[in-house]
Amino acid sequence: MNTKKTVLFYLCVVGLLSTQLFYAQEYKKLDSVINAASTHIYTSPDDAVKSGEKVVKEAGDNIDYRIKGYKLISDAFSAKRDYKQSLDYLIKALELLNQSNDQLLKINITNKLGIQYHQLKVYDKAIQYLDQAEQLIAEYPHKDSIHVELGKNYSVRGFIYKEKLSCTVALTYLNRGIAELKKAKNAEVDSKISIIIYNKGNCYLLLNNYKLALENFQESARIARKVNAKSLEAFALKGSAKIYALEGRNSEAIDALNQALSLSSDVNDLILNQEIYKGLSENYLATNTWDQFNTNQQKFIDTQNLIRDRERISVEESLRVKKAELKEKRAELSKKFYYLLLILSFVFIAVVLFFYVIIKRKNKEITTIKNQIIVLQNKKGKEV
Missing domain, CATH: 1.20.5 (Single alpha-helices involved in coiled-coils or other helix-helix interfaces)
Structure with missing residues (x-):
């Protein structure tokens, strides 16, 4: 009898360990899917959406991985500038957040909400979530694990202060963001650093410091090229073209914009395409190349109309958020x-x-x- 009980006990232990090993392997696979998709999110956002859907489906009852899956999908739609769908999936992640015990994941989602509301231009709400995220970061015991989140937090504050205060204030936060991201020593942060340096270039452009603006645009393009982030490289090239045009170097501006257009063809970023067509039409006008001017001017107008339709949806979403917030306050x-x-x-x-x-x-x-x-x-x- 004792022998049977011993055998049964060992079988239970082996079964339990096997189950845990199976789930550990499955979650490791999901981590690989998330990491791979995150690395190429600006290159292949549609593939990232599919990867996120796969993670949500295969996560089953694991709340943390379902949240990560929704977050990945949200990030992918942000990369496509489809902020309405991005917010929809982020809200799905938020609805599950109270069931998670992963404090780092809570910081990640709260930070993302700040980023999302910044993208929707709901700046007061963005600052509210960024403050919450910063408080969670301050309370998190493992400081080496939060450099990326703190870097994102500082950077988005910089983006907001650029719009609401001044570039002088913004540059301070952008530099803090870069410093924190570099501490992470993670290749995945390179695309984020490229974005921040591009925004630094825009700040120097607004401050009429063309030399530093061009240096930052070129550095942003170099980093984006290194990680094969085509849309980010295209944005940086567009920034460089702006400087060339201001200095009367129209041929160089046209070359840079055509490179940007070639890179953006796989991304379908309407804002980026609009700016490229606008830049090309202006530079072709300056060089009296009328056929190319007319072609790019028409493409600019067509793209602008598409953007207005999308912005109308985003404005409606912003109003919905505001109404929901007011309703919540009234209820409270x-x-x-x-x-x-x-x-x-x-x-x-x-x-x-x-x-x-x-x-x-x-x-x-x-x-x-x-x-x-x-x-x-x-x-x-x-x-x-």
């Missing part, structure tokens, strides 16, 4: 009002009961005193 205020009313009602009832008891007690005392007086008077009457 109503709830507080009803709580206050309930408390006041209890206080009022308590006060009424208190005075009722006091009055009743006093009346009882008065009645007792009257009875005592009557008894005394009766006694005196008998004595007389």
Whole structure:
């Protein structure tokens, strides 16, 4: 009997270990899918969406991997500048977040919400989530694990301050972001650094420092080329073309823009294409190349119309978010009002009961005193 129990025990242990090993291998595969898709998210965003869907499907009941899958899909739609779908999938991740115990994942999603609202130009909401993420980062014990998240946090603040304050303030945060990302010593951060350096170039352009602007655009293109991030390289080339055009080097600007157009053909980024067509039409106009001017001018107008349709959807989404926020605030205020009313009602009832008891007690005392007086008077009457 003991032998049978021992065999059964060992079989259970082996079965348990085998199950754990199976799940560990499955999750390792999902990690590989996520890492591979994240690396090529700017090159092949559609493939990244498919990878994210695969992760969500194969994650099963594992909440953390389902969140990671939705986050990957959201990032892919952001890379395509389809911010409505990006937000939709991010909200799916947010709905599951309270069921996760992974603090680093919570930081990641909260940071992403800040980034998403920045992209939707809802800046107050973006800062709100960035502040929450920064607080979570400050509380996280393993500081070597949060350089990327802190780098993203600083960088997005820089993007917002560029729009709302000044490039001088923005550059401080952009440099902080780059410094934190470099501490991560991770090849996957190169695309993020390329984006930040591109934005530094735009800041220097706004400050009329063409030399530093061109240096940053060229550095951004070099890093993007290294990681095969075609859309990022195209943006950087577009920035360089802007400097060339301002300096009257129109032929160099046209060459840079044509390179950018070739790179962007696989990405289908409407904002990028619009800027490239606009730059090409302006430079062809400056060189009196009328056929090319007319062709690119028409492509610019067509792309602009497509962007307006997409922006209308994004504005509607922003308004929906604002309405939902106001509705939530009204509900919260109503709830507080009803709580206050309930408390006041209890206080009022308590006060009424208190005075009722006091009055009743006093009346009882008065009645007792009257009875005592009557008894005394009766006694005196008998004595007389």
